[in-house]
Amino acid sequence: MGKTPGYVRALQYSTLAFAVIIVFFPIYSIFVGAFKSKVEFYQSGLSLPENFFNFDNFKRVFKVGKLGLGFQNISIILAVTLTGNVIIGTMVAYALGRFDFALKKPIMALYLIAQIIPLVTTQVATFSVIKALGVYNTIKAPMLLYLGADVLQIVIYLQFVASIPKDLDENAMVEGASFFKIYRSIIFPLLGPATATLIILKTISIYNDFYTPYLYMPSQKLKVVSTAIYSFVGPNAAQLNVISAGILIIFIPTVVIFLLLQRYIFAGVTNGAVK
Amino acid sequence: MNISYKVQRYIILFGFLTVPLVLLCMFSLYPAVSLFYFSFTEWDGLGFDQKWVGLANYKEIFMRPEIFGAFKNNLYYFVGGILQTAIALYFAIILNGRLRGRYAFRVLLFLPYVLHSVATVIMFKNLYHAEYGSINVFLGAIGLESWQQMWLGNPKLVNYSLAFISMWKYFGLSMVIFIGALQSIPRDLYEASTIDGASSWQSFRFITLPSLRRVIELMLVLTLTGALEAFDIPFIMMLGANGTSTFVIQTVDMAFHFEKFGLASAMAVVLLFIVIFFIFIQRKVLFREGN
Structure with missing residues (x-):
């Protein structure tokens, strides 16, 4: 490719800079707001806070906004769901990827159909299932709803299973290993990179989900991060500085995950689109 | 064993x-x-x-015009989504070149996608605040008081303000997907066309666009179905008040607020068919192209 002329480069950099400003203006404004006292917030506009060690807003939002409880509940949900989800996803991928049987295609089709159905709309009916199981307003409701594998997960796992040489299975069988042992000691470990990507993407999406906990766990004791900040903002809409502190704290976990594990996230996102 | x-x-x-x-x-x-x-x-x-x-x-559903009328508000998210796809494609092409700092830019522009969704909406609620919101404060500070707006209070503006949040959050995602697709185009295609004397516009028109056709189509369908299902931004921001209710908000309200589960289910079925219809159309177009 030829060399890009200088004025084109300049244009490219200025549009990029503009986009970065648009992305970071909102984040900057809550970042500085989070460290300001109430009076300071309403008087100082967008300038830097007087004191970056003013953590009053953070203390307040933790206490009144129940963020601590929110983080605790979402951690429990994530730990249980992700463990179960990885086991279920790898099991399905092993069964579908390594065995030929009559129901294989219909099962894939069922997963595809489930993907097409817009989840928000079927909540009316899902709600009745959750109630019938007696788990409404318990922490088990979101756990059950997040547990199942989705088609994206299965497609990604199946690609990985296909790339594991069948020789490995056959050698193990010569040595007398059972199918379960092959799954546990060959397939499951070799799916590691895919599992890492999927865990990260699922963590972000479950952490972000508002609708499921809002609908299925209205109890005060079962607040997760999304529902906690949602109900905190309701009656306290005036205190923009305290709200800013809450937003900043809630942003931190996924930003840290993203910065440390970008490679997996980009791989998962790009993979997902090619399906 | x-x-x-x-x-x-x-x-x-x-x-x-x-x-x-x-x-x-x-x-x-x-x-x-x-x-x-x-x-x-x-x-x-x-x-x-x-x-x-x-x-x-x-x-x-078909007798009460206000039910289908809510789709009018979904339109804002659709137009926003198309704009977002176009902007994302532009930046993807830039960042796929040999630009210095391209990895850093990719990370910075993708960041909004990983931010917590409810917190993001609330962040914009602060930003749009008529008196103390950062946008109006900023406009005041640079002497553009006349540009200050009631971003959420003005019924003519509010849907644009809400659709913008969706663009802000998802454009980095579309961009990264486009970059992935661009990287799968073989480099020698471009080299060959340069040797044949093609301009950069010609290589874009005859190599890049055709190779991206599938991904662009997919993104447009996702934009369309995403817009039809738009729910959380207007719901979290204003519970669908001030003329921001979308079709899904109406469905959810009908069920859990008015306790008319039958009617709500029928609305959900109608939406389901509209979504499946568009996915079906896309598949048809795809298969025709594939042959």
């Missing part, structure tokens, strides 16, 4: 697939099927006293 592999095969297939399939049926397929049944009944969502009313709910 002395069980024959034939028996083991059955054990594995049965043992590994039962639980996942039960979950799939219970939380995805059964609700979808029962949705159809509910849509023909009158039901308050409690107990099992559904009353069969035939097509009455569907008639009501």
